[in-house]
Amino acid sequence: MAPSALRETVLRAAVDYIAVHGPDGLSFRQLAAEAGVSHQAPYHHFVDRKGIFQAIASEGFIRLAATLRDVEGETGTDRALLLLERYVDFALDNRGHFRVMFRSELCVMESDLALQRVADEAFGALVDHVQADLGPHASLTDIRVRATAMWSLAHGLATLLIDGPLEVKIGEIANRRAFVRAVGAQMMLDQSTRPII
Amino acid sequence: MAPSALRETVLRAAVDYIAVHGPDGLSFRQLAAEAGVSHQAPYHHFVDRKGIFQAIASEGFIRLAATLRDVEGETGTDRALLLLERYVDFALDNRGHFRVMFRSELCVMESDLALQRVADEAFGALVDHVQADLGPHASLTDIRVRATAMWSLAHGLATLLIDGPLEVKIGEIANRRAFVRAVGAQMMLDQSTRPII
DNA sequence: GAACTCATGTTGACAGTGTCTACAGAAAAC
């Protein structure tokens, strides 16, 4: 067997499980049983229960950073809209990861420097875009505020879409991509240039 | 003992615990022990483990609805900013509730009509404000999009503040109220009229 | 007043969980 094939098997199974059922009911023993090993085998690859969540979060932040860095070539509002779109896409395409990445009880960043670094990388990608957007004369406050605003909008929208309450309240969304763009445009365009959608 | 005093005791203890440690580690048996009753006593007040989360969520939505309905007297952007501020305040002042309200694995709305109703009431308060904002000629799509945008921004900001990653990334926030308002202004004002903060 | 219902509590048992410790063998390092 390839080195740490069990680690990979368990990790994939965990991500799949979380994508459907959420992280709470995840059972190490059940994962072990599904992989056909003893209930203690996975613990040689993840220190404890939290370890697997940290591994999942780490993978998630690496993917998210790559996704956001990939947004290039456009400027200003277009880029902001694209970032929003990508963030939401990432969340929906990687539910298993997304549902873990921002749950501080599950994956404690403080104790894991590597995890901090990949999370910083993802956040750095956003800040770089904002900085490029606002130009070289932007104040630190401007950057902080705009980055927070964009992150909040994207994170809130992704969370509400994944956890379900949004569609329950506003009704089924026929074209998600278009809807996300409309929400972004609602917030990020000048009043005067806002399209009627 | 007053009727259902135990219910109230356990509920308060649970909310306090969740506000600090999150919902995952919450133990019914421990709550019972702290209240000085047998491990089965609380089950006469909450059908099962999920029952207490549904009770907490219900209380939370009632408070949130009241908070949002309370926003009156101002119009347009001012009102939108006030709604954002109140939403974030609510989340931070009611962490124990907020951390449960939007976790569909914890409190399943589908099976609980009463819970659906109070959640609808809270969402309805937001929609009413949006509708008043956009005027009588607004299309359904406009209302849906704007309500989603405002909810997403507020929900994302509140979530990122509560779960902690925001301050870790952008640094400590000296004046939270002012910062939240700045984030809202960043998104909700015309470019041309945006104050330099 | 007697009988009955029902809300609220108790105790005991069960399977499932994460984690600790001890141990076995294979691979790698020296």
Next chain:
DNA sequence: GTTTTCTGTAGACACTGTCAACATGAGTTC
């Protein structure tokens, strides 16, 4: 060739949610 490290197994422990059976006391019904 010996030792160490990695990766696995097995058993035990305390803890959990839940089920079932039972106690008790207050109200309700007859």
